[in-house]
Amino acid sequence: MSRRTPALIAAAVLLPLALTACSNPEGDEPAGNKAAAKSDGFPYTVTNCGVTTTYKAPPKRVVTMNQHVTEIMLELGLTKSLVGTAYLDDKVLPKYAKDYASVPVIAKEYPSYEQVLASNPDFVYGGYSSAFTAGDGRGREAFEKAGIETRLNTESCAKADTPMETLYEEIREVGRTFGVTDRAEAWIKQAKADNAATAEKLKDLKALPVFVYDSGDKTAFTAGGKGIGNELITRAGGTNIFADLDKSFGDASWENVVARKPEAIVIYDYGATTVAQKKKRLLDDPALADVPAIKNKRFAVMPLSDAVLGVRVPAAVEKLAAQLHPAATTS
Numbered sequence: 001m002s003r004r005t006p007a008l009i010a011a012a013v014l015l016p017l018a019l020t021a022c023s024n025p026e027g028d029e030p031a032g033n034k035a036a037a038k039s040d041g042f043p044y045t046v047t048n049c050g051v052t053t054t055y056k057a058p059p060k061r062v063v064t065m066n067q068h069v070t071e072i073m074l075e076l077g078l079t080k081s082l083v084g085t086a087y088l089d090d091k092v093l094p095k096y097a098k099d100y101a102s103v104p105v106i107a108k109e110y111p112s113y114e115q116v117l118a119s120n121p122d123f124v125y126g127g128y129s130s131a132f133t134a135g136d137g138r139g140r141e142a143f144e145k146a147g148i149e150t151r152l153n154t155e156s157c158a159k160a161d162t163p164m165e166t167l168y169e170e171i172r173e174v175g176r177t178f179g180v181t182d183r184a185e186a187w188i189k190q191a192k193a194d195n196a197a198t199a200e201k202l203k204d205l206k207a208l209p210v211f212v213y214d215s216g217d218k219t220a221f222t223a224g225g226k227g228i229g230n231e232l233i234t235r236a237g238g239t240n241i242f243a244d245l246d247k248s249f250g251d252a253s254w255e256n257v258v259a260r261k262p263e264a265i266v267i268y269d270y271g272a273t274t275v276a277q278k279k280k281r282l283l284d285d286p287a288l289a290d291v292p293a294i295k296n297k298r299f300a301v302m303p304l305s306d307a308v309l310g311v312r313v314p315a316a317v318e319k320l321a322a323q324l325h326p327a328a329t330t331s
Contacts, residue, residue, distance in 0.1 A: 044176050049157035051140055053149050058179040059123030063106065063116050066127025067092065068310030069153050072174055073125070074099050075311040076183050084119035086111050087127075089270045089304045093312070113137035123149045125174075127308070129156040151177070155227060155248070155309035163228040164195065164235075167309050187311065194314040195235065198321055201329050202237040208324050210238035211262035211293065213278060214304075215271075219251040223266075229307045236320035237328075238264065254287055264324055265293045270304035300324060 045054040063084040064070040070085050071092060079099040084106040092100045106115050110131065116124060116138065124143055126132050132140050132152060140150045151174070158166045168188050175184020210233050212223035223229035224245030233240045241260040242252050265282065269275050279299060288294045300323035306316035322329040 040179050041176055041181060042179070046173055046177065048173070049152045049154060051144075051150065051152075055149070055177055058177065059121075059149060061119070061121045062123045062125060063111075063119050063121040064125045064127075065110060065131040066153070067305050068308045068312070069125045069127040070100070070103075071096060071305075071310050071312065072171065075187065076171075076175060076178065076180050078178055078180065079103065081178065083121055084111075084116070087131075110136065110138070113142060116143075117146065121148055123151070125151045125153075127153045127310075153309055161226060163231040163309065164313070167191075167228065167313055170309060171311070191314040195317060198235065198314075198318045198329075202321060202325060205237050205325055205328055207234075207237055207239040208264050209241050209260065209262045210264050210266055210300075210324070211241050211257055211260070212266045212268065213282065214249065214268045215273065215278075216251065217281070219253060220257055221249065222252050223307070224248055224250045228309050228313060232302075232307060232313065232317055232320060233266070235317045237325045238266075238320075254285070258288060258291055261292055263292045263296075264298045264300060266300045266302055266320070268304045268307060269301050275301055 042058075043054050043056050045052065047053075058081075060081060061083045062073065062078070062081045063086070064073055064082065065086045067088045067090070070082075070088075073079070073082060074092070074096040079102060082103045085100075085103045086105065086107040087109050091097075104119070106119055110133075113136070129152065132138050132143075132150065134142070140152070143150050154166055154170050154173075155163070160166070168191070171184050171187055171191075172181075175181045175187075211220075212229065212233070214221045214223070216222075222242050222245070223233070223240060224247045225240065225243035226246065227248030229248060230240050230243055241257075241262050242250075245252065267275050267278050282288060282294060283297070293299070300320060302316065302320060306312045306319070318329070
């Protein structure tokens with residue numbers, strides 16, 4: 001595969017726009033087209049994680065990096081805009097499988113800068129800040145210099161600790177960017193209704209102390225008090241025992257796990273280590289023998305892709321609530 005330079009990519013992106021502009025023999029855009037553009041919500045200016053962009057029209061050639069942003073695009077009916085995708089944590093939801101199969105996978109994990117450019121995108125959408133690691137050549141500035149716009153999922157830069165509202169705004173801004181505002185608002189409306197229905201089922205229940213086990217041996221890598229992972233637990237009728245950890249994820253000592261006496265353990269399911277192996281590690285540790293969740297073998301399981309800022313969240317709240325409070329959530 002030939003190596004494409006940023007200058008060539010920028011030219012490739014700009015050429016169709018130039019041809020379109022020249023197609024009008026008068027040299028000016030008809031007033032009707034200008035009115036249509038305004039009625040469709042363009043130009044649209046948005047500031048995303050410190051980067052301000054004005055879109056004159058929806059992006060047409062998109063590369064996504066990380067599963068949850070790929071699924072946002074698929075949920076909003078934007079499959080035909082995708083020219084490449086990368087980095088799944090687990091399988092996409094069955095409802096997206098057919099559409100996902102039609103999108104080229106350009107890398108199993110993060111692609112190189114050159115791999116992204118080879119797809120000739122005009123927009124790159126990353127799920128985690130690591131998607132745009134400057135040291136790997138994929139910084140947002142590098143794409144900007146190549147004439148390629150970017151977006152980072154706002155969980156990576158949200159300052160206010162209102163993750164569900166951050167999710168709604170993420171969907172709303174992506175919908176606006178791609179000219180599918182109605183689809184985005186319909187999703188938000190349904191998500192709010194689903195969240196309200198789960199809350200109604202749990203309203204009279206006492207919250208259950210919960211420990212999230214992501215991974216770790218010498219220390220426990222767990223969900224902290226920031227981000228959607230913590231809010232998932234709260235909305236599902238639990239209390240995160242490490243909510244005082246001032247970040248989305250972090251390490252906790254096993255001594256603190258014991259001292260805080262979780263009554264349920266949520267295991268994040270992803271990667272090479274299976275849920276069964278994680279359970280065995282916890283059950284076989286003599287230091288954890290007196291933890292109520294271990295004594296009662298009370299575990300819940302969540303795919304990692306359920307616990308990040310994406311379209312799975314409302315259903316994930318309901319599924320986790322059903323595991324923590326089965327009697328209350330059974331219809």
